[in-house]
Amino acid sequence: MTAPVITVTHGVIGYDGRPVLRDVSLTVTAGEVVAVLGANGSGKSTLIRAVLGLVPLVAGSVELFGTPLRRFRQWRRIGYVPQRLGAGGGVPATVREVVASGRLARRGMLRPPGRADREAIDDALRAVGLADRAADPVATLSGGQQQRTLIARALAGRPELLVLDEPTAGVDAASQEAFATALRDFVADGGTVLLVAHELGPLRPLISRAVVVHQGGICHDGAVPEPAGHHAEPDHDHVHPHGPDEPAGLWSS
Amino acid sequence: MELFQHTYMQRALIGALVIGLAAPALGIYLVQRRLTLIGDGIGHVALTGVGAGLLLNRSPVLVAVVVATLGAITIELVRARGRTSGDLALALLFYGGIAGGVMLVGLSDATSANLVAYLFGSVLTLSAADLITIVVLGAAILITTLALRPALFAVCQDEEYARVSGLPVRTLNLLLAVATAVTVTIAMRAVGVLLISALMVVPVATAQQVTRGFRSTMTAAMALGLFAAGAGVWVAATADTAPGASVVLLAIASFLVVALAAAGWRLLRRRATPAGAPAPEPHEVVLR
Numbered sequence: 001m002t003a004p005v006i007t008v009t010h011g012v013i014g015y016d017g018r019p020v021l022r023d024v025s026l027t028v029t030a031g032e033v034v035a036v037l038g039a040n041g042s043g044k045s046t047l048i049r050a051v052l053g054l055v056p057l058v059a060g061s062v063e064l065f066g067t068p069l070r071r072f073r074q075w076r077r078i079g080y081v082p083q084r085l086g087a088g089g090g091v092p093a094t095v096r097e098v099v100a101s102g103r104l105a106r107r108g109m110l111r112p113p114g115r116a117d118r119e120a121i122d123d124a125l126r127a128v129g130l131a132d133r134a135a136d137p138v139a140t141l142s143g144g145q146q147q148r149t150l151i152a153r154a155l156a157g158r159p160e161l162l163v164l165d166e167p168t169a170g171v172d173a174a175s176q177e178a179f180a181t182a183l184r185d186f187v188a189d190g191g192t193v194l195l196v197a198h199e200l201g202p203l204r205p206l207i208s209r210a211v212v213v214h215q216g217g218i219c220h221d222g223a224v225p226e227p228a229g230h231h232a233e234p235d236h237d238h239v240h241p242h243g244p245d246e247p248a249g250l251w252s253s
Numbered sequence: 254m255e256l257f258q259h260t261y262m263q264r265a266l267i268g269a270l271v272i273g274l275a276a277p278a279l280g281i282y283l284v285q286r287r288l289t290l291i292g293d294g295i296g297h298v299a300l301t302g303v304g305a306g307l308l309l310n311r312s313p314v315l316v317a318v319v320v321a322t323l324g325a326i327t328i329e330l331v332r333a334r335g336r337t338s339g340d341l342a343l344a345l346l347f348y349g350g351i352a353g354g355v356m357l358v359g360l361s362d363a364t365s366a367n368l369v370a371y372l373f374g375s376v377l378t379l380s381a382a383d384l385i386t387i388v389v390l391g392a393a394i395l396i397t398t399l400a401l402r403p404a405l406f407a408v409c410q411d412e413e414y415a416r417v418s419g420l421p422v423r424t425l426n427l428l429l430a431v432a433t434a435v436t437v438t439i440a441m442r443a444v445g446v447l448l449i450s451a452l453m454v455v456p457v458a459t460a461q462q463v464t465r466g467f468r469s470t471m472t473a474a475m476a477l478g479l480f481a482a483g484a485g486v487w488v489a490a491t492a493d494t495a496p497g498a499s500v501v502l503l504a505i506a507s508f509l510v511v512a513l514a515a516a517g518w519r520l521l522r523r524r525a526t527p528a529g530a531p532a533p534e535p536h537e538v539v540l541r
Contacts, residue, residue, distance in 0.1 A: 052417050075419030082414060091285040091457065093410065094466035101407040105418040109404035109425075137465045153414075 002030040003066065005161050005192045006051055011060035013050045019058060020046045022216040033193040033206050035224065038213035044196045045165050047213060052080060052163060076105040079154030081164040085138060085146050095141065095149050096134040099124055102156030124156035127185060129178040144175025151182060162186060164195040168203065176202050200224070256490050264379040265486050269500065271391035272443045272452065273482025277474035278398040279436045280453030282429055285409040291328065292450040294343060295437045298324030298350035300446050303371045304357025313371070314386055314438060321434035324350060329430035333423070374445035374497030376486060387439045394436050397428065405429065406467055443482070444497040451501040452478060459508040462515040477507055
C-alpha cells in the first residue's frame with residue numbers, strides 16, 4: 001500500500017451555510033488516476049476545490065501528502081488546472097508568460113527565473129503541443145488551446161499531483177488528444193491525478209478509479225461506470241449550459 | 254532648452270519623469286485586474302489627506318500618503334470579501350474622501366488655489382522636499398512592480414491559481430493596494446487628483462494596441478508614460494499651459510495615434526493576404 005496523497009475524512013462542504021456535500025470520504029494514493037464524475041451541480045468541482053483549500057470545510061478534514069491542509073505548505077508538489085483562464089485578461093499575456101506562472105510554487109516569488117525554469121517551461125509547452133504558439137497572446141488561442149496552456153502551466157512546476165477541474169469540457173478533439181497524451185506521460189512518470197469530468201472521452205483508458213458524486217455524497221467508488229442511455233452513443237450531442245462570458249472590457253479590444 | 258536651467262523647471266521635469274515611469278508600471282496590474290478606475294477612487298480619498306495636511310500644517314503629500322494607504326487597504330478588504338455591498342461601500346468611501354478633503358481645506362488657512370493645485374496638479378511648484386518624496390517613493394514603486402512582476406502577474410491573472418501555488422495572495426493584494434495609494438499620491442502633485450488614473454491607465458491602453466505579451470506591454474507603457482510626462486512639462490513651460498492637463502492630453506494623443514496606426518496596419522495586412530478568413534473550427538458542442 002503506497003502513501004495516501006489526498007485524504008478527505010467525513011468532509012462537509014458548503015457555501016454560506018448551505019451544504020453542497022454532506023459527508024464525503026475519499027482517499028487517493030500515489031500513482032492513481034481518479035476521476036470524479038457526476039451531474040452538473042452535483043458538487044464534484046466543489047469537492048476538488050475543497051481539497052485545494054479554495055472552499056472552506058464546514059466539518060471533517062483534508063490531508064495532502066499526510067499533512068493537514070491548514071499546515072500544508074509544499075504547494076510545489078501540486079499542479080492545479082482550473083476550468084478556464086482567469087479573469088485577469090485586461091492586458092495581453094503570451095502563452096509562455098502564463099505557463100511561466102507555474103514555476104512560482106517551486107521557485108518562490110522573490111528569486112528571478114533561471115535556466116531550470118526556462119527548460120521546465122519549454123518541456124511543458126512541448127508536452128501539450130503548444131511550443132510553436134509560445135509567443136502568441138493567449139486570447140488569440142481557441143478554447144481547447146487555452147485549456148492546454150493551463151495544463152502546461154501546471155506541468156511546468158513538475159508536480160507530483162495534478163488536480164484538474166473539467167479539463168475536457170467543450171474542448172476540440174485535437175486538444176483532447178494532446179491532453180490525453182500529456183496526461184499519459186505524466187502518469188507514466190509516477191504522477192498522481194485527480195480530475196473532475198463530465199465525460200471522459202479519450203481519457204477513459206487512463207482512469208484507474210472513478211468516484212461518482214450524487215446528492216451530496218459519494219454513491220460509487222470503484223471501476224469506471226459504463227455510460228448508459230443516450231450517453232452511450234459515441235457521438236451524442238453534448239448539451240450543457242455555459243457560464244456567462246466575461247463582459248468585454250473597454251481596453252480588452 | 255534654456256528654460257531647463259531654472260531650478261523649478263529641473264524639479265518639474267525630474268518629478269514628472271519619475272511619475273511618468275512609475276504610474277504605468279503600477280497601472281498595468283490594475284488594468285489586468287479590470288480595476289482601471291480604482292486609482293480615481295483612491296485619489297478622492299487622498300484629497301482628505303491633503304486637507305488634513307493643510308489644516309495641521311504638515312506636508313500634505315505625506316499625510317495624503319497615509320490617508321490614501323488606509324483608504325486603499327479598506328477598499329482591498331472590501332474587495333476581497335467579495336460582497337455585493339462592496340460597491341456601495343466604495344461609493345461611500347470615494348465621496349466621503351472628496352467631501353472631507355474640500356471641507357478640511359476650507360477649514361484651514363489655505364486658499365482655493367491650494368485646492369486647485371491638488372485637484373489638477375502643479376508640477377511647476379515642487380519644493381526640494383516634494384521632489385525628494387516623489388523620487389524616493391517612485392523608486393520604491395518601480396522596485397516593487399518590477400522585482401515582483403511574476404508574482405503580481407500571477408495574482409492579477411488568476412487569484413485562485415496563485416493561492417494553490419502557495420503565493421501569499423492576501424499580502425500581495427495589500428501590497429498592490431498600498432503601492433496604488435502611494436502612486437496616486439505622488440502622481441497627484443504632477444497631474445492632480447482628477448487626472449491620476451489617466452497616467453496609470455492610458456499608457457497601458459496605448460501599449461497594448463501593438464504588444465502581444467505582458468512584459469512588452471509593461472515596457473512600452475513605461476516608455477510612453479516617460480514620453481508623455483517629459484513632453485507634457487516641456488509643452489506646459491513653452492506654451493504656458495496647465496502641466497497636468499498637457500501631460501494627460503499628450504498621453505491620450507499618443508493613444509489615438511497608435512490606435513489609428515495599428516488599425517491601418519491591420520487593414521493593410523488583411524488586404525495583402527486575399528485568402529480570406531481562416532476556416533473556423535468545427536463545432537464540438539451544441540450550445541443552447
